[in-house]
Amino acid sequence: MKASGKYFANIVITILLVFSLLAAEGTLFVRLYASKADTCLSVMEEQDLSDRIYTSLEARFTEQVSTSGIPAQVYMDALTREQLDSGVRASVTSAYAYLHGTSDSYAFEMDLSSLEASIRQFFSDYADQIQYPKDETYEKKVNAAVDNAKKQVLQTVDVFRFSTLESAGLLSKIRRVMPWLNPAMAASAAVVCVLLGLLAWINRKRPLRILYWSGCSLTVASCIALIPLIYVKATDYFAAFTIKTTQIYAAVTGMLNRMTDACLLLEGIMLGCGILCLAAYTIGACRTSRQ
Template sequence: MRNIKKIGRFILSFLLMFAVVAFIGVIFMKQVLLNASDLNQQLEGSLYYNQIEESLSANFRTLSLETSLPEEVFVEAAMDPYGLRELARTNNEQVLNYLIDPEATYATTNNRNIFVEPVTTYVENYAAEHKQPFDESLQAQTDAIIDEATALISSHTMLFNLDNVMPYPQFQTFRKILQTVLFYFYLVPLAFFLVAGALFCLNWKRPHRSLIWIGSSLVSGSAFVIIPAIVALSLKIPQRITVSTDYINTALRMLAMHYTTFLLVAGGLVFFLGTACLVGYNLISKAKRAAYRQNCAYAAEMEQY
């Protein structure tokens, strides 16, 4: 019977270790990775938006050369820092909402209207000055220019573009799995507390002994999170992420550093809690041994009388 209990404690401690890793994982997914507020907050404190404006200016300069429209027509219509940031935030929220909400639809937000009036007015004035009719052909060319300028805004305010992956069934399968995990996330903390409670039950005669099993599981589980995070930071892996577009490169590096730091801190807190359990077990054991020795000495002293 004693051996069966030992095996049971070992198995439960082993399961608790993986429950710790899963617990950290679901918290990371819900509170950080798929949290639009956290994502936008991190981007706010970086060079991301400044680099978007610089890239847009360069693209509007190129568009001006291609269309013979002054660069100022596009810049004055679109280069509102507050408007660009709001558009980027909205697109980030729509992407993450599509991933986690089964009923959500995905469509990028753009503001085509900001270009309609200035571009159309310039083309009409240009046509009038050169005594050209603003006919259907010129209207079609004007619409094409507006669409191209709008596409530039959309591409620069969209950190994650799902248009290229949405048609693939593999992506939709991944999305369903992700939604299922998030929907049943409460099972992970529930399993954690059930396993921890079972360990207490197996040590009901000496409940302090459950601390060594739980503490060992917490320390071991945290190592699965802490060690990869430390390796990533020591090798500067987040800073080595490289893509051709500057503002996306900045965002990915910053987010990778944020995610790695979060996992390191979360793992560190669990490690501290596990260490506290082990220290608590040691202190309680010492106190019980001291009390036992004191009782034995008292009993021996009483026998002399």
């Protein structure tokens, strides 16, 4: 092959290698990080979401006193941060179990028996105080209050809004894609290996050039991803999101920032590998030219 032909082939393979590396990185990141429930759970601990949820529920039930007639403490004395923490964990694990196909639907439960008992005790004491008959109408009112309280707690602990995603049909769509993740990762890795093999074959008489073209591919691929990532990090881009509910804001922005940091680390490693390849090529070329 003529020198000009080899040069053109190297450029084409390098360009293809850039996009193949990005595809391999993307699938690897999703497979090993974004698709893991532990990522959400670590954000939950980092952002103290159980404390935020407790505060949010307390504020909500306090606002409803004028319409419900039930003091906020009736609810809050029956709820603990540990319960709310367990509720968030149940929501996350149920969502990821559904996404990975180990469960048929997204649904989670919490043990709110203490909350129900507190509400029933309040209604019973109040009925005794005003001598209100505990008839069928009374039971309907109590059951409605209990169901409403449980619903609000379950909605509030769903800080990552999996229920909203499920209602919109997004969880089911992601679930259908998940089985293709491993094949996609394997295919992109195989393409990278094939392209590297082609580079090695084309430059078999001058092996140092393999380092050069590989280094160029790694460096360019990492820079394509690093530029927007650095911008997002430097401008604190996600802080501008407008989400009124504090615990949802903390969960969403915390998750996005955590993923940004993980991507930055991955791209930084790839950039470092690219620079090492180029440095090794430069050193080798200098030594060769002196001989």
